[in-house]
Amino acid sequence: MEPTNKSERRKALLNFMLLFLACTGIIVTTVFTSTKVPFSQNNVLLQVQKNADKKMSYKKKLQKKFLLLLQ
Numbered sequence: 001m002e003p004t005n006k007s008e009r010r011k012a013l014l015n016f017m018l019l020f021l022a023c024t025g026i027i028v029t030t031v032f033t034s035t036k037v038p039f040s041q042n043n044v045l046l047q048v049q050k051n052a053d054k055k056m057s058y059k060k061k062l063q064k065k066f067l068l069l070l071q
Contacts, residue, residue, distance in 0.1 A: 003009065
């Protein structure tokens with residue numbers, strides 16, 4: 001017994017697989033980019049924090065020098 005609508009079934013299956021792969025690709029791409037962006041932002045924030053720490057240590061050293069001059 002062979003189905004009479006074999007070509008229609010094949011076409012429907014191929015359409016389903018195409019849409020399924022497209023949707024899965026969109027979801028995977030979204031998840032990948034949403035996890036990749038915070039890592040790059042984290043690197044930028046770490047650099048900003050290092051710069052702020054350097055400025056703070058410079059200010060503390062300068063403050064100590066001024067206090068020694070005043071005494």
